[in-house]
Amino acid sequence: MCYFGVGRMAEKGGQIVPESVLKKQKRAEEWALVKKQEAAALKEKKSANRKLIYNRAKDYAKEYAAQERELIQLKREARLKGGFYVNPEAKLLFIIRIRGINAMHPTTKKILQLLRLRQIFNGVFLKVNKATVNMLHRVEPYVTFGYPNLKSVKELIYKRGFGKVNKQRIALTDNSIIEQTLGKHGIICIEDLIHEILTVGPHFKEANNFLWPFQLSAPLGGLQRKRNHYVEGGDAGNREDYINELIRRMN
């Protein structure tokens, strides 16, 4: 039997308001205040960030244009002097898996897993060094790869860019998602990310790993012949710059 009464009441302008209600009101007010302050601080930080992002994007645009022009200029110069200008070898690769998952040798299966290509028409960026080149050599019949240009990188990341946040595949709908994970490496917006990937920067590994493997559509217009190498008229292996055309069709 309940002989112990309800909470103590407090007189409030004639009407009795239970003390518990008053306490809750006070606490709710405190929380609301804290929330408002936090929101204001966040807003300020965001607007400051925005300016920074704008300037960075502008600088990158200039940088890319300058790079292009520089290449052309060097070529012209060389031609004028009677020599040649050889393009530097590409630093960045884009790999697309073009074969399915059945009947694979376990070692090549493992290598494709290491490259994060677990599904057909999955694509990843890759740094070029001896290790990766050798890995690619082992899985050549299953993939096609090449050197993506600025437009490819931009379009892939904008349209099909998803990030790995808390082991989940989260769409890149806001710069805050990128800042949350890659902020400590100085990458705070999508343009930063694109720049890091394109100009294989010091934090390429983290930036690339942040990007979930791209899930591309089957190419419009089809592939030529999956089972043959590109040089034989098929699709597998290194197709250097023509990967861009394929990306246009798959994105």
Place this chain on the structure above:
Amino acid sequence: MSAAAARPLVTVQSLESDMATDGAAANSVPLPDVMRAAIRPDIVTFVHGQISKNARQPYAVSNRAGHQTSAESWGTGRAVSRIPRVAGGGTHRAGQGAFGNMCRGGRMFAPTKIWRRWHRQVNVTQKRHAVVSAIAASAVPSLVLARGHKIEEVPELPLVVSDAAEAVEKTSAALKVLKQIGAHPDAEKAKDSQAIRAGKGKARNRRYVSRKGPLVVYGNEGAKLVKAFRNIPGVEIAHVSRLNLLKLAPGGHLGRFVIWTKYAFEKLDSIYGTFDKVSEKKNGYVLPRAKMINADLARIINSDEVQSVVKPIKKEVKKAPLKKNPLKNLNVMLKLNPYAKAAKRMALLAEAQRVKAKQDKLDKKRKPITKIITYFCCLSMHLRFWVYLYFIGSLLLVSQSRASLMQPGWKLPCPVYLSHSVICLLQEEASAINSASKSWYKTMISDSDYTEFENFTKWLGASQ
């Protein structure tokens, strides 16, 4: 004394008979601890179920049933099933199937036996816990009402009546007592509910059913009250030291309406003990403790101790926004890259400029020299000749110093003095034609492989 003061008091209802004897106002008794024990419907249901099995009488079929024949199977080869058949002849029964549960007149499947386990053992503590729970439940008005008793006119629960009730001898007096204490509606309900049982039970000596009324509990042995109350339909009687769970929680449902006499009520403490004191009558028994001392969850949650460390309520759970393609949706693009607008604008302007510049260039290359010709046509034949001469002269001299031509005072060996504007026009046209021809020459050179040839010869060291 202090214990009594701490416990709530229950007023004893006085009857007409004791107004004279007592003379005092309403008496009150402290609530025994039993009524504050934990109410455990799960234990009560279990114990009630087990205990109600204990009054059963065994039933079984005869152990000879179905076997009082000497039937034997005919075996195979006789175009009949192999069930044992009754031997003999001369009667319907001969050759009929026997023994099997599927046969007519055969023994049933698994004939019921009397050595079925009819009774159930229950731990003493469990039984006591159940009784204690049931007594506690009888003190909660909502539980008693929920069980279906009519206690709207009862002044207080638990209902304690003065000891004068134990002396009641006549049933008519008993009814008056019930009416005085407000228990009559419940008894009336029981009386009205008498009906013939639905089902076969009516033919098995269980013809009538009715609801349960109040349970009257008394404390003195041999009280006259037993005989007075027992014939009232619905009313049951019990001695306080022999309380029966089957009566306190009929059907396993808690909350029987109990009417206590004062004597019985006071005895409860000694029979069941208190939370700290061992019972006197039950060896070593202490009232069961509840799992939660304070079971008022709302109070606990709203207490200061809990509320002070609670985090703010998350009212709006953010749902992931639908991903829109920034390459197609400008607003989404701007959200990600604020520079995109400026970049797009610059690109558009640059494109427009480029188109315009190209068009201008083409126009310049293709445009015929129309001004002079129209003017030319207006002049007289005579003037035309001199203008033409001047024109040719200026063309020839254009490679030399251009400055000299800028002077309008270049004299013609002619009385006609060409106007300033005409001379300027002529000079403009001349320079235009010159520059056009120069650029044409240059394109001719660049379009051909002439430059390459030059370099090539340099390598070879050959000279032209």
